[in-house]
Amino acid sequence: MRQPISLRAAARARSLSAVLIAFLASACLPYPGSDAHAQGRTDSAAQHYDIPPGPLAEALSRYAQQSGAAIVMDAADLQGLRTPGLTGTHGVEEGFRLLLQGSGFAVTRTSAGYLLRKAPGMPPVTALPSITVQASAPLDGTTEGTGSYTTHSMGTATGLALSMRETPQSLSVISRQRMDDQAMVNIEDAVEGTPGIVMQKAGGERVTFYARGFWIRNLTYDGLPSYYDGDTVASPDLAMYDRVEIVRGATGLTTGAGTPSAAINMVRKKPTHDFQMSVTGSVGRWNNFRSDVDVSGPLNAQASVRGRAVVGYQNKDSFVDVVNNESTLLYATLAADLGPRTLLTVGGALQRDNNRNTWGGVPWAADGSDLHLPRNSYFGYDWEFWDKENKELFADLEHRLANGWKIRVGASKRWSRMEYLGTHLLNYGTWSQAGAHYAAPIDTANYALQVSGPFTLLGRRHELIWGANLQKTHRMLAGGQGTLLTSGIDVHNWRPDSLPKPDFDLQMLRNEYRHEQRSTFLATRWNPADRLKLILGARLDWYDYDARTRWMGTTSAADYQVTRHPTYYAGVIYDLDAWHSAYASYTDIFEPQSERTLSGDLIDPIVGENYEVGIKGEYFEGTLNTSLALFRILQKNRAALLADQAGCPANSCYGPTGKVRSQGIEAEVSGELTRQWRVAAGYTWTDAEYVRNDADPGLEGQRFDTAFPQHLFKLSTLYRLSGEWERWRVGGGVQWQSGTYMAGLNAGQPFRIEQKAYAVANLLVGFQASSNLDLQLNVSNLFDKRYYHSLGSHPGWGGVARYGTPRNFLLTARYTF
Template sequence: MISSQNPPVDSLQPLRARIRLAILCSALLAPLSALADAPATQRYQIAAGDLSQVLTRFAAESGIVLSFDARLTRGQNSAGLDGSFPVEDGLRTLLAGTGIRALRESDGRYTLVAASTEGALEMDATSVIGQGLGETTEHTGSYTTGSNSTATKMPLSLRETPQSVSVITRQRMDDESLITLGEVLEQTTGLTVTKWGGERERYNSRGFQVENLMVDGLPIQYEEAALSTGAMAMYDRVEVVRGASGLMEGTGTPAGSINLVRKRPTREFQGSITGSAGRWDDYRSELDLSGALNEQGTLRGRTVLSYQDKNSYIDYYENQRSLAYGILEADLDDATTLSLGASYSKDNNPGADWNGLGTYPDGSFLPISRSTRMSPSWSYWDKESRTFFAELEHRFDNDWKGKLSATWINSEMDMLGTFLNAPTLDANGEPQYAMRGGAYNYDRDQKSFDGYFSGPFSLLGRDHSAVFGASRRSADWHDTGAATTLDGSFDIATINPLNWNPNSLAIPPVGEFGEWNRYQQIDQTGVYGTLRLSLADPLSLVLGGRADWYELDVVQYDGDYPYGAANYKVTRKFTPYAGVVYDLNDTYSVYASWTRIFNPQNYQTAGGSLLEPQEGTNYEVGLKAEYLQGRVNASLALFQIDLENLPDALPTSTCATGLTSCYSAAGEVRSRGVELEVNGEVLPGWNLTAGYTYNSAERVKESDYDPIGVFSKGKRYGTNLPQNLFKLGTSYRLPGELNRWRVGGALHTQSKISTPYGVKQGGYTLVDLSAGFAATRKLDLQLNIDNLFDKRYYSSISDTQGSNFFGDPRSYRLTAKYSF
């Protein structure tokens, strides 16, 4: 029994129906089970291209281990492979005309040698292509990955990880032309992107908002106001854990974790130039160079530069996104590697809204065009971020390794904008709003450090693995603002949104900055450990724990008057983690996991102290499958999240002297649901990812927490998020003589959403299409069309006075990529 308090039986009927539906849908996995054992003769459909990349693809599909001197394949091409072949015939066909042949070693691996060589070749710059996929997704052509470490810091396959994990690979980002983090997460199973402003995206999973990001496994606070994640050109993949991730992050919500994994230098030289043009004067360019910087290959570097300049379907709204990324990787000796890097990201957003579109007083939508804006043309919201990072890794002789990582991020925001108050109707029944304005500058620093040891050990005749580490992160904010009127009233004008000109208002005078200030400092230190114990050949147990020390100091000033001051400490807060995985056979596993996360909150009790942290508990059980040596992954999960200690307002008469409000930690929300996901290369040349989520959250105990909801017990929580969500993405390379062509697309469908303010958006479905053509071995062309049927809908809704946003109309983008 999970909790002593359960919702009424009737409230479980929709969930049970959807669980039955998901189990029925899991029958979709059955045809894939026929692919679990690859035959000795296998069908391949591998396009012509660079020899090393073609061999990588062949090794992954055939399941062999292939090693060779990188100098052998440099500058060599292959005609590809189309048809059914045994492994050795396939290699012979791929290597035809290259002067290279494959030798089968006694241990079953294959080695490439020059055709004139009789014996084994002594290699110094060796590339080893392992069986199946690894962590890095670049050049794999895959929609899945061989391993991830976001949930436990251990390099486990998706099947071995006792939580729901999705990986958006480099190939999928390229196929669907996903440029920003928001675009990536819009295509991720179970995630919903909402907006609180034109440039303030919020990411939601399992009914809750994500508060943290990780970059290469280092947690940082996601704050949508100032942090510029920039273009996705510098990342190899995005790993998303759905459900509580307190073991890795310490504090946060039980929504999940988003890990951005950077591209790394390669030993062999590679480069590409990409350019694209799209609707609304959307122009983008990208340069990516990587390779060894010395003859021995012990010093390697990579740089990625990108720039996007685009207008919008919204009047007077533009975006200019710049990204510069550089990394150096040095082998200090055979066992030690040092990495140093930096990135710079800048988003200029002329015309960006502080909030979005309003409605009629009853919440019904206004008869307006999607190009309408309810802010002056001179508004803007600019972001700029600088990041420096370093990593030192040492590999010990006993297969253990130690790693130290550090990052520093400075984010700045500069904005001038307006917001609307609640709408009223004039004498003619026309809507009108009072428009108010402000100008703000944010300067925010984050530092994150992590060090750990990981490796295998033997106990009671079995092999196990462990991770032990410590981390520290801090966030230092200084935000300042000023009114857009000299008297500090913020009032600018009264407008009728059905009859007004965004150019009609002159830029107002901005008061002296420093009228409003906020200073905030957060420090968090934690120690953690994870054990993966092999209890039997088919059974593994993952146990983990984390202890955190947390402190928050915040104060705000209105002129010289301080208010909202708080100092909050949490000492030795323990976060547990437990997961078990049982292999039913070589293809299927069942799993169960339980973990928690805490989130400090700045609400005062009746006595004046601060409430205890919110506590999120994640329960999950499921089935996972792995086909074709890991090239296809599938999962079915049932989950429950309990979020406790939510604030509930007390009568002001009970508050201590001097307090204008006080709260009790009485509220609780329960989120339940089911998820189904399949991703990978289901047939030669056909990549597919499909995910369905049913999620419903309700208030088990009353709380004032979350204005986008109804506070009373038994009511739905987070009604602005869909209960049903289905996403699909696919790409198929045509067979035979048409194998230069590929076609694909994406589907997004969701159920209705609403808010307590009367704002409602019905369910909708979006369809995207794409087509690609390999004009030459080095030049690739691609056309993407999004929202093919030009569906008119609101992608994000809130209240009557703003934060409602239209989804993008039909758009297209033509991309050309030249690789060398």
Template sequence: MNSPIRALPRSTSRSLCLAVRLALCAAPLVLPASALAEQIVQRYDIAAGPLGEVLSRYAQASGAPISFESRQVEGLTSPGVRGSFTTEGGFAQALLGSGLMASPTQDGYQLLQASPATDALELGPTTISGKVLGSTTEGSGSYTTGSTNTATRLALSLRETPQSVTVITRKKMDDQNIQNLDDVARTATGITLTKIGTDRSTYYSRGFEISDLQYDGIPTNISENYSMDVMSTSNMAIYDRVEVVRGANGLLQGTGNPSAAINLVRKRPTQDFRLGAELGAGSWDNYRSQVDVSGPLTPTGNVRGRAVAYYNNANSYKDGSGRDNQLLYLVGEADLDDATVLTVGATIQKDNQNGYDWGGLNTRSNGSFYPLSRSTNLNGKWAHLDRNNYTLFSDVTHNFDNEWKLTLAMNAIWSDADFLSAYPNRVSGDNYRMTVSQADYEDTQFALDLYATGPFELFGRKHQLMLGANTRQDEFDAVIKSATNNPTINITDFDYSALPNPILNAIGADYNYTRKERGLYGASRFSLTDDLSLILGTRVSWSDYKVGSPYTNDQYRENGRLVPYAGVVLDLDKHHTWYASYTEIYKTQSYYGVGNTLLDPIEGDNYETGIKGEYFEGRLNTSLAIFQTNLENMPEALSVSPTCGVTGTSKCYEAGAKVRNRGFELEVSGEPLENWNVSAGYTYSDPEYVAGSSKGSDYYRKIPRRLLKVSTDYRLPGVLDQWRVGGDVYAQSRTAADVTGYRIEQGGYALLNLHAHYQINQQFSVQYNLNNVLDKTYYQSLPTSNNFGGLYYGDPRNFAVTLRYQY
């Protein structure tokens, strides 16, 4: 168990500065005990009320989770926590007069009974204990969270949010050894992905493409053809959690598909000194190291910092492939006064890949699969994708005395990439021309968000209000060159290392994509009765999309577009809630009609209703959701010459199709029993054309209609309590390419992963992960035709061993 926080000498700031330097230069794993942090004073304004509710709010505000049994606090009240307190002092204030005390444990704090005669502490009754969870998941030891705000900016529990929400917590990421966004997509309920390149992933939810990522709630565009070539998502070390809100999210980000919002929430500085380190090794010479140091930079703790350094070098099961990934994350917080906090942070990431496989494999002309080894790589040693990502972010938050909070947040990303690779283009039979492209990418994204949240009173009841304005811009430039010596290979008999170095044309083609989005938004949560809440919101949005290439120059603008949002939440009993929500949709298209002009935006609406459950003080959450999405102006291919798109060689389309998607989702996450974490999700999604030339057929069969994802982790009892064991299962239904005259399809499959974790002592632990235990051979993505590649194997069986240190 962790010892209570003790006083920290004035040398703390020097110790932390030294620790930061060590983090950047392979720090040693042990520091002297004198580096333990002094309790940091923080200001709180938590009103009096039932003890359980006050503890919940205080745990969330302080980031210090506390475990207790509900009957320990039943019938007890708290005077609240108002003023400046240390973490333990705040707990003492909240528990004043209750005869209870908060004692530090490895995962936070435990509520204990104080004996007035001896001042000794006794554990309360030993039944299932409740752990009050906040939004921060680091150190919570849980597969669920206490609150999220990705859906509406209002801090609501999963049960209070009238949409489907999944949170991939820090513990789940560690247990499953999640290293990148693809790993997140594989474990998040309802999310799937396809690939057009080893690292060019496209994510889907509820039948449609996810067009934006969020960083701390600020949207970032990933919808251009080459966005994921330049945007590196190959590291999860700097994130506390990933929040996924499925369905439409136009209230906060404007234009977008009714798929999901993926919000990557960064780690923030802690009030106490912490040092974590990891060393990892795995299949195909996969080695990684990580150092994470956090704590106060001044004796009073009013300035705090955090640094994460990460390095990964790995080969691959694919011939000639490998990667080198370096990351540095720095973030600082400063209390400008008792009510105002300023945060400034930056990320530098360099991600270099050799033998980069852009085009993947191909099928035979009849759509059947070649019996090729999973190690097959059609690209030469010269192929590569080298990316540099630089991020600067900041926010300032002021808390008013009336419980209102005002936040101004900024996120800026500068990315560049150098790409050289090829895709297979069938000449005849098994012979393919390897069409080589070289590209230089530059992507600059900037976003600003100003919003306020707080309570107000109306008709004798207390309600919540959120008002905001945001703006963002994405400027994406690419210069693409072709080769003059594209080699021809026989896919059944070739040597990747013999492919000649490409000879590139001296002049390339210039491509430019510019997206601008501005909006005013607001939402209010009306407490109509003690059991019934109504959320009403709207966004007024201005969008501008401009594309320039040698073959097209076009622009689409949308001014003052209204996007309404409505939700209702009804508490059925102590544990269950019925909810329903509605929102409208519009999405700027990147398909082109005859004349090579952009199609009008997709429009539609999204409905969702369901039942949510919350048990054990929020430690276990369940949900059943039923949804329907209706989209109009969907693109339909025309039977004309392929002279459209930015290259002038793509199909031409018209906006005449309608697609309807109906489905349901089941999800469970959290702790059904003490020391047992579980998350499970089942998704059925069936998008189909309901109007247009494809009426009655399925929409985009390359993604599965059914998904099952189950993850679990269990701490063994008794003398084996230093061990945790668990695993996860991924299963999906069949997929197929949307082709005619032949068939490309793959049956459903299931994957099994296992892990075991051993706590060596208080500081050190070791973990073993075995993925694809049964060594299932499957295709992660199917091609769009039998001529141009796009077929990618999934990873074979592989292992990873991780040594962790926590101080």
């Protein structure tokens, strides 16, 4: 039987309306006095802590750092006293009391903080009993096993481990619980569920993500950046990840070169101190079969060495005829305590996706009108494929120094391979078909060193992090293409077996790119007052880029170097009360480009600024987070495809567009409304337009990308029933977006491709059959909405539009040991 809801949980349920009203009106309310505010922060605002075993003096210093409470003490008085550590959720004074229990010491609160004093009548001991307070989420941000839709710590934006409320940028997290509830399989599913982010698929396996009007290229793994391109890199399988962290806006401080759209950080699952194992199997529409095994636990009696392995296999057809995907995942990681303060983590993964799919998708009429083709239409051949493979090795060494400081050294090596043989339709007034055979290997190496910890200045405690990074990427695209058919095409009577497998000149194209980025950065979190926090940072980047291309016998080369490019970051957070904070942030934008001009030169990097202001709320001990943000992004020198390709020495030439501005509003709520009710919802309005366009002045004042919706709303929710129905849970969601379109000229005639506003609803029902067995049914596109998920860019260059997936189901059984 489930335990009765506590008084605190009951109070939470009664206060929901007050929370929502307070969040919207907090900026207008009078601020409480400083004493009352401090009292709320120290007595009632519980936090989550993870204090490792060790000397009591060091534990108290670490606790003071994490809680933000100043303590005056003489470490000599605590010599020889140790603590087994403290994990869990509690208020500041309660945490001090538990840490000091049985030590013969206590703390007294003063106007300047806390004073450590001897407690009369209590003899000290040299070892303290184990103290464990049940926590809803660990301090390091781990979401597995918490059942939460949020996290308590993220470092993706600044490198500092801060809560969502303490970070002056828009944040989202896809927790392990949300992945399981919504039956997410790979990063594409996670992005579809993230507020403010849009996924598009131009044809079969060409995946792109967008936020705030721009392409997302910043993908990191446990904080280490890696090259990502949906054309050539397999979409990461989520079975090996604890959570997906998303920072919207520019993240130049932590990633250096990159887009101002968003950064996605994939956080891997870690080995656990206790044995755990789960076996998961699922079956769905269109012969969708998947199985996963996840095993974790100690490898010796002391649990100082721990391991984890995840194996996954999926084979599925599609609502599109002929299409099939076979995916295999192998993941293994090892964690070893090299000492009481040193942790080594190593691991590796292999993901192989064999995709029987075409290069193209659904074609349009020459004027962009809908041909109303069946959703299962496949305009390729049965010999086409688009295979991808990811391999990686990684290592992380963390050493905790005295007084809360730590050193982290990380390294990773990734190998991605892609090969495809495919076709797509062309419609420049008459139908034709092109094909291509390409291979694209990508090798990326990353190395990072970070030193972080607290320091005291003018009687107040602050935080600092310094880091250095080296990233090397070598990528290549080689192959050939050509025209297969110029007549006899009937899109209403297509036969996938009507054309034999062609041969292409694989020496036609060979593009090779090498780039190296060396960086160093410094960030500080200043604590000038109880309510006020300042985050200041700067980064220097050395960027080397080298490109060698060969197109139909013509060879060209170009390179550039950027030396000591500075990136600045500034953020301010002001606590309005115990639950709400206002913030503002600024960061620079620096994005190298690989596009070439008609003269064959590389276009200079994009530069610009990212501004954001907002208000955040944190309720129920951090289990519910809300945010409201206004943003503005300014970009200069962005490359655009030239309308006139005459004289182009490559297969495509570009020009600088001048200046682009993106601005908008983001609102989000995620976490627990009650003990039984979880929610994740967000609304985004984005207005991106050309402010100046040197290549085409007629675009000035026009929308930058009309295929990106201006309005986007996403909602996911789950409710666990009570009483006799306590084993059941129900949930669902909806995704709505405003209309999108593409317009221009096709063979001299105007065209317009359009998808009007639409909404898609989802449903889930779960049943806890026993303490070990859980069953769940997910229904997607509940009302079988017919819509275009992706439009493509032009009816002439290819039928690459894509229908949204029709109504489908997935039944999942999970057995835990």
